[in-house]
Amino acid sequence: MSDTSRRPRRPAKPYRRPKKDPVRMLAFEALRAVDERDAYANLVLPPLLRKAREKGDFDGRDAALATELVYGTLRRQGTYDAVIAACVDRPLREVDPPVLDVLSLGAHQLLGTRIPTHAAVSATVELARVVLGDGRAKFVNAVLRKVSQYDLDEWIERVAPPYDEDPEDHLAVVHSHPRWVVSALWDSLGGGRAGIEELLAADNARPEVTLVARPGRATTEELLTEEAAVPGRWSPYAVRLAEGGEPGAIEAVREGRAGVQDEGSQLVALALANAPLDGADSTWLDGCAGPGGKAALLGALAAERGAVLLASEKQPHRAGLVAKALAGNPGPYQVIAADGTRPPWRPGTFDRVLMDVPCTGLGALRRRPEARWRRRPEDLDGFAPLQRGLLRTALDSVRVGGVVGYATCSPHLAETRAVVDDVLKQHPGAELLDARPLLPGVPDLGEGPDVQLWPHLHGTDAMYLALVRRTA
Numbered sequence: 437m438s439d440t441s442r443r444p445r446r447p448a449k450p451y452r453r454p455k456k457d458p459v460r461m462l463a464f465e466a467l468r469a470v471d472e473r474d475a476y477a478n479l480v481l482p483p484l485l486r487k488a489r490e491k492g493d494f495d496g497r498d499a500a501l502a503t504e505l506v507y508g509t510l511r512r513q514g515t516y517d518a519v520i521a522a523c524v525d526r527p528l529r530e531v532d533p534p535v536l537d538v539l540s541l542g543a544h545q546l547l548g549t550r551i552p553t554h555a556a557v558s559a560t561v562e563l564a565r566v567v568l569g570d571g572r573a574k575f576v577n578a579v580l581r582k583v584s585q586y587d588l589d590e591w592i593e594r595v596a597p598p599y600d601e602d603p604e605d606h607l608a609v610v611h612s613h614p615r616w617v618v619s620a621l622w623d624s625l626g627g628g629r630a631g632i633e634e635l636l637a638a639d640n641a642r643p644e645v646t647l648v649a650r651p652g653r654a655t656t657e658e659l660l661t662e663e664a665a666v667p668g669r670w671s672p673y674a675v676r677l678a679e680g681g682e683p684g685a686i687e688a689v690r691e692g693r694a695g696v697q698d699e700g701s702q703l704v705a706l707a708l709a710n711a712p713l714d715g716a717d718s719t720w721l722d723g724c725a726g727p728g729g730k731a732a733l734l735g736a737l738a739a740e741r742g743a744v745l746l747a748s749e750k751q752p753h754r755a756g757l758v759a760k761a762l763a764g765n766p767g768p769y770q771v772i773a774a775d776g777t778r779p780p781w782r783p784g785t786f787d788r789v790l791m792d793v794p795c796t797g798l799g800a801l802r803r804r805p806e807a808r809w810r811r812r813p814e815d816l817d818g819f820a821p822l823q824r825g826l827l828r829t830a831l832d833s834v835r836v837g838g839v840v841g842y843a844t845c846s847p848h849l850a851e852t853r854a855v856v857d858d859v860l861k862q863h864p865g866a867e868l869l870d871a872r873p874l875l876p877g878v879p880d881l882g883e884g885p886d887v888q889l890w891p892h893l894h895g896t897d898a899m900y901l902a903l904v905r906r907t908a
Contacts, residue, residue, distance in 0.1 A: 454562050454565035454566045454573075455562055455566075456566055457559060457562060457563060458488060458493040458494065458498070459494075459498050459501050459502045459505070460502075460505065460541065460559060460560070460562075460563045461563065461566065461567070462484050462485070462488055462494075462502045463502050463505040463506050463509070463541060464537060464538065464541060464563060464567055465484060466480050466481050466484055466502075466506045467506060467509060467510075467537045467540070467541065468533075468534065468537060470510065470806050471533050471537060472533075474810065476804055476806065476807075477506055477507060477510055477804070477805070477806060478803060478804060481502075481503065481506055484502075485499050485502065485503070488502075504549065505541060505544060505545070507642065507805065508544045508548050508549070509540050509541055509543075509544040510805040510806050511612060511639075511640045511805040512543075512544060512547075512548055512612045512640070513540060513612060513805075513806075513809060514608065514609065514612035514613065514614070514808075514809070515588075515591075515592070515609060515610070515611075515612040516539075516540050516543040516544060516547070516612075517536075517540075518591075518595040518596070518609050519543055519547070519583060519591045519595060520536070520539050520540070520543060520579065520583070521595075522591075522594065522595055523579045523582040523583055524579055532572075534567065534568060535564075535568060535572055535575070535576065538560060538563060538564050538567065538568060538576055539560075539576060539579055539580070541560060541563070542556060542557065542560035542561075542576065542579075542580045542583070543580070543583050545559070545560065546580065546583050546584050547583070547587065547588040547591065548588065553584050556580075556584075557577065557580045557581065557584060560576060560580060561573050561576055561577045561580070564576040564577075592609065592610055595609060596609035596610050597609070599629070603629070604618050604619050604622070607632065607633065607636060610636075611633070611636035611637060611639070611640060612640060612808075613636055613639065613801075613808055614808055614809065614811075616812075616813050617798060617801075617808055617811070618632070618636065620798070620847075620848050620849075621635060621636070621798070621847060621848075623849060624847040624848060624849050624852070624888065625847070625890070631892075634892040635890060635891065635892045637892070638802065638890075638891035638892035639801040639802055639805075639808075639891060640802075640805070641802065641891075642680075642802075643698075643802040643803055643891075644676045644677060644678060644680075644895075645676070645677040645680060645681055645683060645696060646668065646674055646675070646676050646677075646696070646697060646698055646699050647659055647665075647674070647675045647676075647677065647683065647686070647689065647694050647695065647696060647697070648671070648673050648674060648675075648694060648695050648696075648697040648702055648729075648732075648733060649673045649674075649675065649688070649693075649694050650673070650692075650693055650694060650695065650732055650733060650736040651673065651733075651736040651737055651739075651740055652736050652739055652740060652766045653688075653692075653693035653694075653736060653764065653765075653766065654688045654693035654694040656668075656672070656673060656674070656675050658688060658694075659675040659686070659688060659694060660675055662675075662677070662681070662686055663679075663681065664677055664678045664679040664681060665677055665678070665681075666678050668699050668702075669699060669894070669895055670699055670703055670875065670877060670878045670894070670896075671699050671702040671703055671706060673702060673706075673733070674697075674699045674702055676699075683696050691764075692732075692760075692761070692763060692764050693764070695729060695732060695761065696729075697729045697730075697733070698800075698803075698896055698897045698899075699894075699895065699896045700799075700845075700889045700894065700896030700897045700898070700899035701729055701730055701845075701897070701899060702733060703875050703878065703889065703896070703899070703901075704730065704790075704792070704841065704843045704899055704901045705730045705733045705734050705737070705790065706733075706737075706874070706875075707841065707871055707874035707875055707887070707901055707903065708734075708788055708790050708839065708841035708901075708903065709734060709737045709738075709788065710874050711788070711839040711841070711869060711871075711874055711903050711905075712839075712869075713787060713788070713837060713838065713839060714837035715787075715835075715837050716787055717741060717743060717787050717788070718742065718743050718744065718787060719743065719744055719746070719785060719786050719787050720734060720738050720743055720744065720745045720746070720786060720787065720788045720789070720790075721745075721746050721747075721748065721781075721785070721786040721788070721789045721790070721830075721833060721834075722734055722745065722746070722747045722748065722790045722792075723748050723776045723779075723789060723790065723791045723826065723829065723830055723833070724748075724749065724750075724776055724790075724791055724792050724793055724794065724826065725747035725748055725749045725754075725755075725758045725771070726749040726750075726751060726754030726755065726757055726758055727754055727757040727758065727761070728747070728757050728758035728759075728760065728761030728762065729761065730790060730792055731745065731747040731758050731761060731762055731771075732761040732762055732765070734790065735747070735762050735765040735767065735769045736765060736766065736767075738767055738769075739765060739766045739767025739768075739769075740767075742767070743767070743787075744767070744768045744769065744770075745762075745765075745767075745768075745769040745770075746769070746770050746772065746781070746786075747762060747769065747770070747771045747772070748771075748772050748773075748774045748776060748779070749771070749772075749773060749774075750773065750774065750775050750776060751773070752773045755771055755772065755773040758771050759771040776791070776825075776826050776829050777822070777825040777826060777829055779829055779833060781833065783832045783833060784832075784833070784834070784835045784836070785833055785835070786833050786834050786835065786838060787834070787835060787838045787839075788834070788838060788839055788840075788841075789830045789833050789834045789838070789839075789840045789841070790840075790841045790843065791826045791827055791829070791830040791840065791841065791842050791843065792841075792843040792844065792845075793819075793822065793823045793826050793827070793842070793843070793844050793851075793855075794819060794822060794823070795819055795823070795844040795845060795846040795848075795851045796811050796815055796816065796819065796846050796848060796851065797811070797845055797846060798811065798845075798846045798847060798848055798898070799844070799845040799846045799847055799897045799898030799899055799900070800845050800897045800898070802891055802897065803897070816848065816850045816851065819851060820850065820851075820855070823844070823851060823855045824855055824858060824859055827840070827842050827855060827856070827859045828859055828862075828863070830842065831859070831863050831866055831904065831906055834906050835906065836865075836906050836907065836908060837905070837906065837907075838905070838906055839869065839903055839904065839905050839906075840866075840903070840904045840905075840906070841901060841902075841903055841904075842855070842856055842901070842902045842903075842904065843899060843900060843901050843902075844899075844900050845897055845898070845899055845900075846898070846900065847888055847890070847898040847900060851900075852886070852888070852900040852902070853886065853902075856868070856886065856902045856904070860904070864908070865906060865907050865908030866904050866905065866906050866907060867904065867905055867907055868885045868886065868902060868903070868904055869885060869903040869904065869905055870884050870885040870903075871884065871885060871886055871887045871901050871902065871903045872884045872885070872887060874903070875887060878894060879893070879894075880893045880894070885902075885903075886900065886901060886902040886903075887900070887901045887902075888900050
């Protein structure tokens with residue numbers, strides 16, 4: 437018998453319990469909420485961060501990292517899916533969603549941050565041990581070691597088709613957008629490769645926080661005293677927090693005298709408020725007012741002129757948000773819960789009407805990156821009748837000589853010009869106004885008469901606006 441058979445066995449290593457990393461645990465929890473409940477990260481993440489701070493688990497640096505992990509992973513999900521697919525031996529649809537979330541978090545740390553490779557892999561595997569178990573953590577470890585063999589540019593060379601062979605699919609992988617969204621944005625934008633690349637890249641950039649000083653209640657001078665606050669680019673009421681910041685910590689925001697509002701949304705409201713009218717200017721309508729940002733700005737502008745604002749919103753809970761946004765408005769206003777396609781008011785009642793219609797939200801992908809993966813081309817068919825019905829209501833609701841603003845946070849041609857053109861063909865007593873002079877100083881507004889804003893050209897969401905005057 438061999439002597440080796442008599443050697444004592446090495447004692448087994450004691451089992452080491454995985455350590456919980458609060459930052460990555462929170463990021464994973466947020467991604468699961470987005471995936472499982474169709475939640476939006478911008479609604480899920482703040483309460484999770486607040487709870488972590490209250491428990492003493494987080495400081496400012498931890499919160500910044502958790503935010504980057506969540507938003508960075510969501511923005512680059514399409515690219516990371518293509519990379520992970522090249523590193524596993526099964527279709528991604530056969531990988532359990534929680535496992536895929538952990539892999540995506542790891543891929544972002546490896547390919548989209550400066551976290552050292554060994555730290556990114558070990559921290560993600562440790563997370564997998566906590567939330568998935570030791571068995572699946574080994575799978576995560578094996579996949580991430582393959583991912584770590586190349587940097588992002590090298591992976592894109594491997595997984596994206598050449599631009600010359602399939603430009604839309606190439607851009608879809610490189611810039612992490614569904615192919616149909618790339619195609620739709622390109623059609624709306626026009627032009628060559630440079631413009632669409634800049635737009636898609638802007639969709640993946642972290643947007644600045646923009647505040648609005650509500651006229652008569654706050655001033656930009658007051659907001660500019662905040663740390664890292666700089667003036668807005670185009671709106672006289674806008675202030676940007678160049679380094680992010682926490683709007684809820686600002687007194688004017690807490691008191692409702694100022695709010696968080698993209699500059700594109702401010703410009704839409706201002707353009708309608710400043711459009712030339714024939715006759716009286718005393719009664720305004722926001723016909724799709726939820727959640728209330730534009731209504732609050734319109735209400736403040738109306739108050740300066742002695743006009744009354746009616747803010748209507750179909751969903752009662754969103755009407756409640758509108759009422760909260762308008763609380764403290766210096767002038768008279770009313771908030772109602774009503775269906776804009778079956779309005780309770782009489783035709784020809786209003787001097788100015790804003791219809792910021794429900795849409796696919798493709799203009800706000802910077803802020804809601806997960807929306808790009810939820811939307812489908814067939815969603816356009818669902819919105820089309822509603823958008824046309826609301827614009828018809830707006831034209832019926834405004835008096836002769838009054839002005840309607842049709843707005844949407846989507847640049848898709850099926851939600852913008854197609855809607856306006858179709859409705860105006862059926863409504864001969866209306867004419868398009870040139871909206872461009874009502875956005876003074878804003879460049880690159882195209883041939884008009886309508887206006888399309890763009891993230892890469894204007895630093896705003898991709899808001900669309902058409903101004904229509906009722907003539908008969």
